[in-house]
Amino acid sequence: MAAPSAIAELMRDLGEALNTNPDLLFLGGGNPALIPEAGDIFSRHLQALLNDKALVQRWLGVYQSPQGSESLLPLLSQYLQDQGWPVSAKNLVVVNGGQSAFNRLFNLLGGPSVKGTQRIHLPMLPEYVGYRGQMIGGDAFAVSRPIIALESEHRFRYKLDRSALVLDEHSGALCLSRPTNPSANVVDLEDVRWLEGEAKRWGIPMLVDCAYGAPFPNIMAPSQAYRWRPGSVAVLSASKLGLPGLRTAVVVADEELASLLAHVGAVENLASGNTGPLLLESLIASGDIHRLTQLIPEYYQPKRKLMLALLDEHLQDVPYRIHGADGAFFVWLWLPNLPVSAKVLYQRLKARNVLVMAGNDFFFGEEASWQHARECLRLNICQSDQAMAEAVAIIASEIKALYSKAK
Ligand SMILES: Cc1ncc(COP(=O)(O)O)c(C=O)c1O
The missing domain is CATH 3.40.640.10 (Type I PLP-dependent aspartate aminotransferase-like (Major domain))
Incomplete structure (x- = not known):
């Protein structure tokens, strides 16, 4: 547990982006989006729970x-x-x-x-x-x-x-x-x-x-x-x-x-x-759980579409591939023959205030012997449309620079 750890690094980045440096363009960790309508539902329920004095005693005290x-x-x-x-x-x-x-x-x-x-x-x-x-x-x-x-x-x-x-x-x-x-x-x-x-x-x-x-x-x-x-x-x-x-x-x-x-x-x-x-x-x-399980997927659908459109627009000149975006709130980008490891790309993006996840650590050691495992990025779709657009423009410019330097 004391060994270097990708998840610990991810949570450090997440903490920095969401709690201490909100100017970072955060397409990194797996924090869900703050969805206003869901937030309203949670507040209403919590308020009702707080109004029940006997419940509050058990809630805090047992x-x-x-x-x-x-x-x-x-x-x-x-x-x-x-x-x-x-x-x-x-x-x-x-x-x-x-x-x-x-x-x-x-x-x-x-x-x-x-x-x-x-x-x-x-x-x-x-x-x-x-x-x-x-x-x-x-x-x-x-x-x-x-x-x-x-x-x-x-x-x-x-x-x-x-x-x-x-x-x-x-x-x-x-x-x-x-x-x-x-x-x-x-x-x-x-x-x-x-x-x-x-x-x-x-x-x-x-x-x-x-x-x-x-x-x-x-x-x-x-x-x-x-x-x-x-x-x-x-x-x-x-x-x-x-x-x-x-x-x-x-x-x-x-x-x-x-x-x-x-x-x-x-x-x-x-x-x-x-x-x-x-x-x-x-x-x-x-029954509000049913409302949530409708509105949450509905919230991410246009976000996913936007991310795909942004990538398709900005990456035209590079050999990119996107995994079928079937679920969750990520888009997984594969950059075949990327001239450097995705970890290097992650560092270059971090230096430009954009946080993504390098794909390497999701391959459980296979990244040492499998080139594909060093060619992928995970982008989350939980930020504002503007932040996503700004981030993708920077991501694309770094990727293009890497490919063209290698030519
Ligand atoms: C696939 C998967 N499993 C489990 C978890 C753990 O989440 P939590 O501990 O917040 O329930 C996460 C969090 O990102 C996840 O992405």
């Missing part, structure tokens, strides 16, 4: 149970059942954020064990950089490269390479973010079911990270919604609804694993915070 709030869990389980998830309250555990959920899951299911080191399989790179550096005793990930499908002159898509996945008795779990951070990919449901089948064959869980997906915040096509199945683990987070400050997530797992996660939570943290679960309960009970 530790939550290890599994989570007794009033939230049945309500949340009904909400998930309504979306076709075969769950009961016993399958749910409230956690202080998805990051913390993955820390517990990776360390329970992977790393040193009596059977030797168990690996967490990431079946499709690039994958969420925040998974790295979490495992006690050193990361034990087994990663697979995807198939790169070229879709048109300036578009491409990663596809699962089923032949690249090799599970064995040292496999502890599979893990996939869907929509995927960073590529904005939404892996085909058929492939997810195939991965779940492979996991089942080896008696291990498939972890599906729904941070950006269904049921909330739902920043993806509804027809592609994942539904949890026994044997798998889904991690839901309130962060990308617009609530990263509350640090609230929910893990959906088989009862035995759910109660183990609750046990670990008590050891690690005594209890999770009360504010997020209380607000989530209020949003679900009132």
